[in-house]
Amino acid sequence: MTTLRILFWFAIAAAAMLGAVWLAERPGTLTAEWQGWRLDTNVGVVLIAIVVLILVGIAAWLLYRWIVGAPFALLEGWGESRRQRGYRELTQGLAAVAAGDGVEAQKHARKAEQLLAEPALTLLLSAQAAQLNGDRDGARRAFDAMLKDEQMAFLGLRGLIGQSLRDGDQTKALGYAERAFALRPQTPWVVHSLFDMQAQAGQWKAAQETLDSGIRRKVVTADKGRALKALLLVERSREAERGGSESDAQVLAREAFALAPERIAATTRLAELQIKAGDAKRATKTLERGWAVAPHPDLAELYLKASGESEPLKRIGVIRRLVTRNADDIESHLALAKASLEAGLWGEARRQLETAGGTSPPVRVCRLMAEVEERANADQAKVHEWLARAAVAPADRSWSCTACGAHHETWRSVCESCGAFGTLQWRAPGTYGQILPPDLQAELQGTAALPSTTGA
Ligand SMILES: [Zn+2]
Structure with missing residues (x-):
């Protein structure tokens, strides 16, 4: 641009010089007459006059631009304010x-x-x-x-x-989450969403990789990560069993139980496989350890199965062995009450239920009391009284989701109502919100969903 302009001016100067030389070689005069005026001059003077006029014109134009420059500045200002x-x-x-x-x-x-x-x-x-x-x-x-x-x-x-x-399009969401994770693997909501989506899709191994990365980057705490990993291993163990590889299934289950014996699902998974493999002694040990930290009726069920005992009176003894490690828990009293009921020991059953129920017996205790009255003396009045109490009794422990509060009949790794992984806990309502710290609670209500480690 600048070069072009220089060339342009250079060309003009050259043309002017050539013109001057051309005129100098051809001298002559110029005469003008106007209204009685007469002007005699030579061509050189006229040319100089023309050049002066042009220069004055340029100067005037520059002066004009300088004076009316304000509108241009205004235009620029208009752009700024735009x-x-x-x-x-x-x-x-x-x-x-x-x-x-x-x-x-x-x-x-x-x-x-x-x-x-x-x-x-x-x-x-x-x-x-x-x-x-x-x-x-x-x-x-x-x-x-x-x-x-x-x-x-x-x-x-x-x-x-x-x-x-x-839109309910999980596959698409998972694809976008994977891309987001590739961009920012340290962002908590990305890690949590991707993890949950992979779990929902049953991609346990991929979920485990996401979790490991989350733990490494401190997006997931080590303790939470441990429990979640245990539950992923439970699912992988199920998958291995379905695929016909029971030894792999047991290896995975053992790893899960070692990581989180307080997760009921890990205990039952390992015990089931041990019973299936004919290793009742190991299953018994597993269940006793599990009962000590997290008792649940399913554990008592499996413990009886492992014992192979069918004699009702002896089954009470079996349950007594199981519950010694956690004798004061309501589950221990309920397990003993059930075994006593099956053996026809009404008095013992009633005694256990009274201890379990305390001053405000929950639903399960009321129902079992009704059963005791029915089977012991067929006392319909008392049966009805207990059933009526059951209707208004404080709610029992059940599988409920720490993220959305939904109740489930049986344990599952992914909550059906909110899609969170590992949030189902065996607990009574009202404990909701006490298990998790408030910041995590808030996070759970957003896109993220990470369970606590206690209970299930
Ligand atoms: Zn839920």
């Missing part, structure tokens, strides 16, 4: 999103888009506004466009994961 207005629209739009006003947010988003030449910034606002207005296609378009921007790709993925989950 950006400022754009940012103001953006700010107002974000405020509208925070206030949950989708229509207002969209209005500001559109204006900001026109005013600002920064699509990355306005896309996020547009996406959120569209989401608030229930405009799924609009939101998806905006999130998709964000993927093209390096800075915004992660946010776009977060939006797309949420959108896919709301």
Whole structure:
């Protein structure tokens, strides 16, 4: 540009010089007559006059530009305020999103888009506004466009994961979560979401890798990671058994139980396999250790099975051996009451149930009391009294999810109602919220879902 301009001026100067030389070689005079005036001069003077006139013209033009320069400055200022207005629209739009006003947010988003030449910034606002207005296609378009921007790709993925989950498309959500994890493996919600999605899809090994990475990066605490890993191993053990490899199944179950004997699922898994392999003695040991830290009716059931004892009176002795390590727990009294009931020892059954129930017996105790009255003396009045009490009795321990509070008949690794992994605990209602620290609780209610280690 500059070179071109120099050449241009050089050409003009050369032409002027050539012209001057040409004129000098051809001298002559010029006469002008006008209204009685007469001017005699030579060509050189006229030319000089013309050049002077041109220079004066240029000077006048520059002066004019300097004087009316203000409008140009104003134009530049207009550009500046355009950006400022754009940012103001953006700010107002974000405020509208925070206030949950989708229509207002969209209005500001559109204006900001026109005013600002920064699509990355306005896309996020547009996406959120569209989401608030229930405009799924609009939101998806905006999130998709964000993927093209390096800075915004992660946010776009977060939006797309949420959108896919709301659409019920788990496969798509998992794909986006994997991409987000590849971008930022240290971000807690990414680790937690990916882990849960992999678990929901039954990809136990992949889930374990995600968990290991999370523990390494301190996104998951070592203690929580240990319990979760144990439950993943339980699932892998089930998978191995289904695949016909019982020795692998047992190796995995043993690892799970060694990691988290306080998880009832780990205890039952190992004991089941040991009984199946004919190793009743080992199964007995496993169940006794499990009962000591986390008693559950399923453990008593398996313990009786391992003993091979069918004589009702002797079965009471078997249960007594199991419960000695945790004699005061309600499960211990209930297990003894059940065994006594089956052996026809009504008095002993009643005594155990009274101890178990205390001043406000829970549902299970009331139901068993009704059964005792029915079988002992067929006292219908008392039976009805206990059944009526059962209807209003404080709720019992059950499998409930620490993330969403849902109840389940049997233990499963993934909560059916919220999709969290490892959150089912054997506990009475009302203990909800006490097991987890508040910050984790808050996290659980968001995208993340990590269980505590106690109970199940
Ligand atoms: Zn749940």
